[in-house]
Amino acid sequence: MDRENAGKAWMTWRGLQAEDEPKLRELDRACKQADGDEWVSNLVGDALAAMQEHVDNTFCAAGEEILMAVGWIQLLPSSENEQQVILGGRVHPLYRRRGLGTLLLEWLENRANLVSGYHRIRRLIIRNEALTADAHSIYVQSGFTPIFAENMMVCSLEHSPPADRLPETYRLVNWTAETAPLFYRAYCDAFYDRAASFDPPEKWVAEYEGDTDFLPQSSWLAISEDNRPVAFVTAGQMGKMAWISQTGVVPQLRGQGVAFGLLAHALRHFQQVGYPEVGLHVNVNNPAAIRRFYELGFRRRLTRARYEKTVL
Numbered sequence: 684m685d686r687e688n689a690g691k692a693w694m695t696w697r698g699l700q701a702e703d704e705p706k707l708r709e710l711d712r713a714c715k716q717a718d719g720d721e722w723v724s725n726l727v728g729d730a731l732a733a734m735q736e737h738v739d740n741t742f743c744a745a746g747e748e749i750l751m752a753v754g755w756i757q758l759l760p761s762s763e764n765e766q767q768v769i770l771g772g773r774v775h776p777l778y779r780r781r782g783l784g785t786l787l788l789e790w791l792e793n794r795a796n797l798v799s800g801y802h803r804i805r806r807l808i809i810r811n812e813a814l815t816a817d818a819h820s821i822y823v824q825s826g827f828t829p830i831f832a833e834n835m836m837v838c839s840l841e842h843s844p845p846a847d848r849l850p851e852t853y854r855l856v857n858w859t860a861e862t863a864p865l866f867y868r869a870y871c872d873a874f875y876d877r878a879a880s881f882d883p884p885e886k887w888v889a890e891y892e893g894d895t896d897f898l899p900q901s902s903w904l905a906i907s908e909d910n911r912p913v914a915f916v917t918a919g920q921m922g923k924m925a926w927i928s929q930t931g932v933v934p935q936l937r938g939q940g941v942a943f944g945l946l947a948h949a950l951r952h953f954q955q956v957g958y959p960e961v962g963l964h965v966n967v968n969n970p971a972a973i974r975r976f977y978e979l980g981f982r983r984r985l986t987r988a989r990y991e992k993t994v995l
Contacts, residue, residue: 694746698738719835742754770807811987828990836973869931924962
């Protein structure tokens with residue numbers, strides 16, 4: 684359907700129906716093709732779950748063969764004084780910049796306030812895994828505040844990764860039952876100046892080992908000559924893409940090539956295994972890390988963000 688005909692298509696606003704699932708999948712495909720492909724969001728599952736909770740928690744602009752826009756709300760566990768609500772929604776790329784996004788967000792806010800009860804504080808939350816400039820403008824103009832943003836950066840392995848290596852005084856080991864506690868120690872030492880608290884080691888290790896996408900043989904730990912774990916990379920798989928879940932280096936060794944050499948080794952390993960590309964998330968407020976990843980061959984593919992609005 685071309686843009687000229689799309690603008691004249693018949694449209695009706697209504698709640699979602701079970702038979703809309705194929706149209707939801709097509710909407711998801713079109714949005715990811717236009718905004719950038721990612722594996723975190725679940726448009727189809729989230730929208731259908733909201734419909735099953737209550738059909739009036741969903742709202743869509745439907746044509747005869749297409750969903751032009753869809754929105755839904757999800758109530759999170761609440762307290763006596765506060766209700767948190769996730770607002771989700773997408774507008775088909777062919778129908779953007781026509782006011783549908785603003786109308787959709789207005790409806791979502793009204794529905795969230797209604798089901799939350801006006802006697803409680805409402806915290807409205809938007810999570811967007813492929814943020815566009817237009818979406819950001821709509822959120823901010825509607826009174827939402829950006830809470831955090833991360834770039835998804837991707838490194839193609841079509842060409843050889845950097846040949847940089849760790850200094851000879853360090854050795855590398857994989858994740859095993861024996862080395863997992865050392866990974867945890869490196870994690871805590873790397874982020875002690877940035878994190879307010881840490882999960883217990885058993886929980887941290889169990890979350891990795893319970894993840895079916897975790898790649899222990901592609902997760903690496905750098906150990907110094909005095910047997911101290913000083914840097915780490917934990918890896919997983921997202922579709923056909925290798926994924927760097929976390930990476931860190933102790934503060935004393937930042938900027939000394941240890942993290943760079945460790946990541947270069949991880950990239951070469953991913954290439955040898957046969958992955959076509961590697962991805963990761965990095966906070967937009969961490970320019971030093973972004974610069975390091977850029978030097979390794981990573982490029983920004985999209986930005987994910989979270990916005991919130993408190994209604995008293």
